[in-house]
Amino acid sequence: MAFLEMKHVSKYFGSVAANVDVNLSVEKGEIHALLGENGAGKSTLMNILYGMYAHSEGEIWLNGQPVRIKDPKDAIAKGIGMVHQHFMLIPALSVIENVVLGLKENKAVLDLKAAAREFSQMAERFGMELDPWAKVETLSVGAQQRVEILKALYRKASLLILDEPTAVLTPQEVKGLFHMLRQLTAEGLTIIFITHKLNEIMEVCDRCTILRLGRVVRTTAISDIQDKQELAALMVGSQVELLTQKPPAHPGDEVLRVEDLSYVDKRGIRALDQMSFSLRGGEILGVCGVDGNGQSELVRCITGLLKPASGSVRVCGADCTGADPRMILGQGVSHIPEDRHKMGMIREMTVNENLILMSYRTPECQKRGFLKWKDIRAHSQALCEQYNIKTPSVLERSGNLSGGNQQKMVVGRELDRRPRLLIAMHPDRGLDIGATKYIQRQIVAASQAGAGVLLVSTELDEILELSDRILVVFEGRMMGILDRSEATAERLGLMMAGARQSAG
């Protein structure tokens, strides 16, 4: 008998079906992967299990008993713990304060010492060393994740749901996490592992349930799967090319030169420290590092959104240090921003209105200050076709498009300007395989057409696949630039964790 069974579960949001007749059966003590593209219904299913949503149809059986899970509190009481992708920790509080936060047993005066003792014993049992008195904000991302896991265990979780746990970790930290997960299952815990990374499933999971368009495609033991190509085909529904073909670069003129660039943020922290590099047309320079190590500041200093403290930025020979964003964009710079919702697009506006965000002042779009909506509309329609943006009409509210199509809209708009310098930050974060591969091909095509590409990504595979050279950042400093031929995942992983390497 399975430990957890979800039988014929369906969930509808209005007329949209997020899950249809899903059967999920998880055995005690296994690591069960939930695999699917974005929008396949993984998160909805887990949110139902964790009590965030009520399911429309079907039932949930836990330990052979049918259960009704009203809300997350109820889920925790029934032994279900969830570690979200974005941690639910309070940075200013200590580890132990975060752990006991919101516990029902808490008395008017907290006995943190006793709790800390119990917590430390538990951490030791699972081979995790953590100082219960350390402030959460001083911990590394990996350690914060361990706090989240231990927090769930402290609440006596016997089923742990991990939502894309490796997204924020370095390769070495991922290894540590997997080691920990195996220990947990050895202790009898059951783990559901949500991911869309195929390597990880092959490496750590026992069985795997694949979702597509809200339905279960198949549940299978990993040992029955040949390779990740097979998994990918199951997930997408057709054969996919997993590797993007990248012909060798023919570097042209220098399009970007950054010298001794430093930036000090509001809190007085040196977010960028003495960065120097250059980039030539036709070349792809990958910037890799764990999220939040200065990548964002680097891109913003180049595009004029932040004013550097010192150093210089030259774009196509023109001094752009601390210049106005409009002047820098005018140098032939296109920028695919890290967060399309905060910067790249306006969700309340139509596709049409979004596509002119960068070009509304050009003679093609306006005449004496009046927008030429007819011409714009025709051009937008052409762009949608060219870049495969699926939308009922260019007058559709862009927020109604799927994430992949929103991103294609941003990418299409930026590439349509035929940039000399393309800055792409996480250009395919959170997208499904199809859209990811499409956008990667477009970026390669832009570089073949002569653009210099600065590609910032946290996905090592992507960096290794596309880059000609790779720059590694750690805490705002450059750990070195490697040629593609001398870069390996292990070597990059060490550098991302702060080990300086001289270029070979």
Next chain:
Amino acid sequence: MTKTWQERLRAGLKGLYFPVAAILAAVVLSSIVMAILGFDPLYAYQCLLKGAFGNTNSIGETLVKTTPLIFAAVAFALPMRCGIFNLGATGQLYIGAILGSLVGVRFAGMPAVLHIPLMLLAGFAGGALYGVFAGWLRHRFGANELISTIMLNHVAIQLLAYCVAGPLKDPATAATSTPQSAQMVASVKLPVILPGTRLHAGLILAVLCLVFYYVFLWKTTRGYEMRVVGLNPGAGEYAGMSVRKNQLLAMLLAGGIAGIGGCVELMSVQSRLIQQFAGNIGFDGVAVALLGGNSPVGIALAGILFGALSAGAGRMQMLAKVPNATVYITQGLIILFVVGRELFRIRSRRKNKPSSRTAGPRSMEKEAV
């Protein structure tokens, strides 16, 4: 944006659903209040409707009340589209009226085609300066415009009170204590456009103001910039737009429009500056804009509704003996339901689409009809 008329109609009808529901709910609730107070709500509303639309004259009165509301509503809606809350229409209207009156009491005998635009220009300048001042306070010192515009309203109210009691006091009545300015001269008097009523050409100016609002925001590059900045300042900066410049310009235009609204009142129903001559117009304008979803057509419809409520209140009080304060209850409830609906929208979005975390309370406005 070219849409077929069917698409427009469908979008328009969809947009009407919530405001109409809010109005109906408010009417039902205030009916209950009336019944509790011992009045017959059906008869009361019958009187109110008659007073607002019963004959040519009452329709004229309704539109006379609608006119200043439209100016005040646009003065709120335009900055709102640009991400800045202008609650200062009252103050901008008063300053505009004070400056306009300087022109309006002089130059008797100047042709109306010159004199009227000149006075409107003075009113625009006064309101615009006052509006842009609040915008400047926000960008220079980080002063929240919600608070600064309200405080500036009080400054303007007191300034007007001082002016009509002192420097601008009508010399003809200097001996009496009535605080009022001299009468506007005949050449700035707006002509009546519906014979037999008080309805004046100010309504045409109000409609032009709505047309400007629509054309400016949806047809020009500057208006496009403003909407981008208002909906997503991050995207605006990313595209090289200046949030500061756009918001200052929005406040300048809004203040100017409020100032014109003040002058139009002086050129029509009010012929002199007196204390508090615009009453609640400033804040009623905010309600009209919110009820109308900040869209041009919505503002026109909501303006007529609020105009009708205040025009019909008199007759309701006279015939059904219901105190006209009841109308304020209805108006207040409408606003409450409209704002409540926005909260509901934000909540339901959070619940159904966990991915749209960035939705802030500022995404209050709707697509234009």
